[in-house]
Structure formats: structure tokens, C-alpha cells
Amino acid sequence: MVSIKDVAKHAGVAISTVSKVLNGYPNISEETRRKVSQAIEELNYIPNSIASALSSKQFDRIALLIDPKRQTQAIDQIFMQYLTGALDKAKELNIEVITVFISMLAGQSCAEITRYFLSQSISGVVIYGMSREDKVLQELVQSRQFSCVVIDVPYTNSRTTSVGVDHRKAQYDVAKKTIADDPCRKLLYIAGRKDGYVTDLRLEGIRKLAEEEKLHLVVKHGEFSERTARNITFEYAADADVVVCASDLMAIGAMNALIDMDIFRPVCGFDGITLMGYVGKQMNTVRQDFYAISSRAVEEVKLLMDGGEGKEVIMPHSIVKMYYKDIIV
Amino acid sequence: MVSIKDVAKHAGVAISTVSKVLNGYPNISEETRRKVSQAIEELNYIPNSIASALSSKQFDRIALLIDPKRQTQAIDQIFMQYLTGALDKAKELNIEVITVFISMLAGQSCAEITRYFLSQSISGVVIYGMSREDKVLQELVQSRQFSCVVIDVPYTNSRTTSVGVDHRKAQYDVAKKTIADDPCRKLLYIAGRKDGYVTDLRLEGIRKLAEEEKLHLVVKHGEFSERTARNITFEYAADADVVVCASDLMAIGAMNALIDMDIFRPVCGFDGITLMGYVGKQMNTVRQDFYAISSRAVEEVKLLMDGGEGKEVIMPHSIVKMYYKDIIV
């Protein structure tokens, strides 16, 4: 391995001079700079980022906390988009990324996780999908030991920024579009888990719509489960004009139930996953740009690491209809 | 930040003694070990892995090269499984992982990528989905600069191990199961891209079956595209008894085409993705355990980094039928 020392020798200058050229310091003559650059070229020198990090003690490293535990594999798509968004932005900002599945942290206390992160020189964390039950993650965020960005969780503190869409408005919008296409009087709403952060927000959205449109609103909790939504649909959908679901997976469950029941009801989902296109009928969904959200999250965690204050970031959303023909490649 | 020096002082021993305790060296008295451990405890000392890596020059770091470019979002599932398998195993083996989407390397030469990896102290690479067109990746593997594991690519050299299932046998098995259920004389086979590594292997498998069973075999290239498979099905399926596809996505395209054509033909896919369960009819697929494959890949790259020789690893597969009810949660 060729080190900075070799370059210095080859160029006939001191190590520190090479270092300065490398890091673009101003006080270097054109002449020396050229000599050094040439030596670097000739020796094919590659700076050792490990050593650099140790020496400068400047090392931006973040952990991406992803939770595949309460999802079926069908929505891995969302996490892949989260990942690509984060990785792209991280590379742009020259931040190192450690991808961590929350399952890998299972059973560990907040202190242990903190320990692990510190030993890895991680100073920022982006959390995708923290639930109210994740007590350790809550603790982690509240400890303010790390710069945190939480996705879709309405919580901020001095070192924590939240990034997400306006779930209240999004749910309102997507449902409104659905009933605009098919007028309705009675609406079945399949909500998420009772204690979910977004559940209440989305519920507020649908309540507002029901009030405005003077709809008879029936609310059932589908627990974000396809099967539960399916069962709820079997029980209550015949009696409703429209079925609105707080997640795509539940919408798919509802749709399949309706097919089995052999009745038609307009259904809308929420997340905007491709899978929606495969279920045969078109459905409205919120277009959440997971890539953009994640990209923004990394930007925000960087700001925090640079000393910024935690804040709330609302990303825009739009509404789309999913067709099979738009998805097939 | 509390360092090893503080611990040494606090425990009243030398720095190296602390280091030895930390790394579990044998020649340490129980007494000292206890003292040091206590000091570590009291100061809440966390070893700096960066410094450790620099000093020991031992730093197992691998890059996961993932290519979402030629896939629809529908099969992100495969990549998530690859990821979890790799990350879990990496944590077990204490290997650091850098996740890289191949798109992030687009336009870079082999030398530039090599440079980047070296600067990141990456010594091992796992490549998921390398095609014959990826000239730079080919070059990278052939350069032997890094310990490489390629997934589903039948190439090995002194520093390259290949991991994958036996595509020939797998294709044979899944198709055989399909025609066992529904006897057939004429079989439409929708193959992958003409230049794909696995395309030929799978083709061999189906050819062998056709010969054994004396089937009339019609082969068309679906380019691993759902739409192309759909079009091929429209054109040729009416004339066949069974449709065998070299990928799940193509199987889905074929199935949807058959539904539109309003005729029934048994269809089988290959990859075993959950999405198969959503298309309405049951289909046979190869059960590839992506998690296990990826986990094994990381083990293998570790062996290579420790000086092992490249080799070929064949992972087992089984055949399953996909039902919606097995998938819904």
C-alpha cells in the first residue's frame, strides 16, 4: 500500500505538504501542487479514509434503521426506495452509511445500541418506521445522544427532526378523489393500528372529509394487516358505498374480499406501491415519494450533525390512480 | 470521549494491558482483568473501531453491489432478502458492509471504482446480478484486486467465488412438476435475455425435460420483461399446452395475458417471489432462498479475504406452489 509518506518522498516534499495539497489548502505554490499531483498520479496513491478519519476526528457516519418486521415482503419496495434515496444523497454529501435492520437490534437495550453506534463512530441515525411500541428506539431518540431523523413520526426535539407527508391532508385528499369519482353516502374506513403514529392523523383526515361531505362514517381498525382488512370488508363493506383504507396492503385485502363477495365498491389505498397495480382493479393512492423523503432525511440528519436544531419537515404528496398497464415493463 | 488511555490510568495499568484485556489475550491475571473491566465499566469506555482498524490494519469491509436497474419494483423483495441475509451474516462475522447500488457507479471506469473501494478500505465485494454487459464489473472481477463473490454467474477465478442454485436442474424440476400436474405435449418456454448467464442454463434444463418427455418445445426470448412475455403469450400460448417462464415476472405477464385471452394454460415461474401469489391462479416456482444464498455469499467472501481460493458453490432449491392464502398476513 502506497502511503502519503511515499508520495512525499517521490515528490521531494514533506508529508504535511502532500496533505495540504490533498485537502486543497490555499498556501501552496502552483509549482509544488503540480509536483505533488504528479507524484500522486504516478504512484497511484489512494488516501486512506480510515487514517484520515482518525486524525481529523471528522467522520460523518449515519445508521439507517429499517424495520422489515411488521410488513409483508410485498412492500419491500418502499424500503428499497428509502434505501436508494438515502444512499444516493449520502454519497453526494460524502457521508458513510451503515444499514441496520431493526431486527438485528432486537433484545438490546438503549444503552447497548448506543454503545454499538458509538463504537462504530455513528453520530446520526435515520429511523424508518418507528412505532409507539419501540420503547428502546424512543429512548434512543429522546436521549439526544445522536442526531436523529424519524420518518412519519410527529416527534421532534433539539437533536431530532421529523420528515414525512401530511398524513391528515393526504388521507383527506385521496378519499375525496375517490368519492368524487363515485358519489357516496356511507363510507367504510379501515384504519391502521390503534397506537400507530400515523393512524390518528389519517383518521382525522377522513373525519374531516366525512363531516364536510356529510357522510356516514364507519371506522374499523385493520391493524395494517391485509387479512384483517379482508375480514372487515367481508363484514361491513356490503353496507357501505366506498371503502377507504389507511394502507395499500389493507386496500388489497379489501379489494380481494370484494371480489370474493362478488360486489363492487370503490376502494382506495394509501402508500402508492406498485403491487396495487396487480390486483386487477384500479385504485387511488397517495403518491408518497419515498425516494425523495429519504433523500431529504439524510440531508436533515447532516444538518443536525453540523449543529442544527431539530425541526419538522413536511414533504409534498399527490394522488394517483394505479393501473396494471402503467406498471408492466 | 474516553479513550483507552483513560481506562489505563483509572485502572492503574498500562495501555497495552487494557488492549490485551479488550481483545481477550490469554496472558492476563484474573486480578488485572477484573480491575480493567471495572474501569471500563465505570468510565463507560467504548473502544474506537476506527483507531483499532488503523492500528491492526485488519479491517474486514465488503461492498454489496446491488443492481435495481433491470428490474421492476415488484421484485425489490429479492433484494431485500439479499440484503438481510448479507447484513445478518456480516454482523455475525464482524464485517462492515457498504451497500452500493450499481447505478451509483454508472459511468465510472473499473479503475475509478477500484480507487473508490480501496479508499474505503473495501477488500471484498459481493455482486448481485451481474450481466454480460457489465463490462466494468467483469473487469473488476477479473482484475483480482478484490475478493469477489458473484451471485448466479458461473464464473470463478482465484479470488472469485460463485454462489447460486443449479439453474439447469431448477428449471428442469419446476417444469417437470408443472407438467406432472397437467400432462402436455407442446410446451411454450419463455426464456430470459439472450446473453444472460442464467438464460442458457435454464434453457438447457427445459431442453433436457423436453427430450425426456418427448415434448414439442417452442422457445421464445422474453428478455425477463413482463410485457414481452405477455406479448409472446398472446402470440404463441393458444397453440401450447403449458407455459413455462424463466422468471416470475414473465410468468405473471403470461398469466395476465392468458386471462385476457380467456383461455387456461398451466404457467410456472422461477424466482419464487411473493407477488406470484397475488395474480389469482396458483403457479409453481423454484424456491430460491435468497436470504440463505446471500448469507452464504458473505461467508464465502470472508473466506476469500482470509486467503481462500475461489470456488463454485451450489445452493439447494425446492419447488413450491404459490397460493394467495399462504401469503396474506
Add this chain to the structure above:
DNA sequence: CTGTTAGCGCGTTCAA
């Protein structure tokens, strides 16, 4: 069994 010493590769004073 323990402590001393010499680096790992680099960034950063501070003189010259």
C-alpha cells in the same frame, strides 16, 4: 504476567 516502545496513515500546529 505486565509495561515500554514503536508505529498505523494522516491532519495540524508552529517554527523556520
Add this chain to the structure above:
DNA sequence: TTGAACGCGCTAACAG
């Protein structure tokens, strides 16, 4: 404008 010297936090001989 340049370079010698020191230190980042740790590991690994070697000496005691």
C-alpha cells in the same frame, strides 16, 4: 510557502 514534530486511539512486538 514549507517542513519537522506531535498526536489521534489503538495494536503488536519486545523487554523486563
